[in-house]
Amino acid sequence: MYVIDLTHCLDEKGMIAPQKGPARKMTHFLTAVVAQASDLDRPSETPGPFCFKCRKRDESVVDTAIDTQWRIVWCQCHRA
Ligand SMILES: [Zn+2]
Secondary structure (H helix, E strand, O other): OOOOOHHHHEOOOOOEOOOOHHHHHHHHHHHHHHHHHHOOOOOOOOOOOEOOOOOOOOOOEOOEEEOOOOOEEEOOOOOO
């Protein structure tokens, strides 16, 4: 399990700091996971965020959830 503090992805103004490259791609994925997991009104059939590891996006989505300790978690993508 990895624990990620998203505040490390922000600049001093609270904006997403990485502008390009793998750090930006990872930050984009992580914020999509947070948005998906924290949207408690979303229909259950809504697909999860695209996996940041997979190059092809066909069905390479992850499932998100909030665990019993209020951590946002995601499961390995469906392609892996
Ligand atoms: Zn994947």
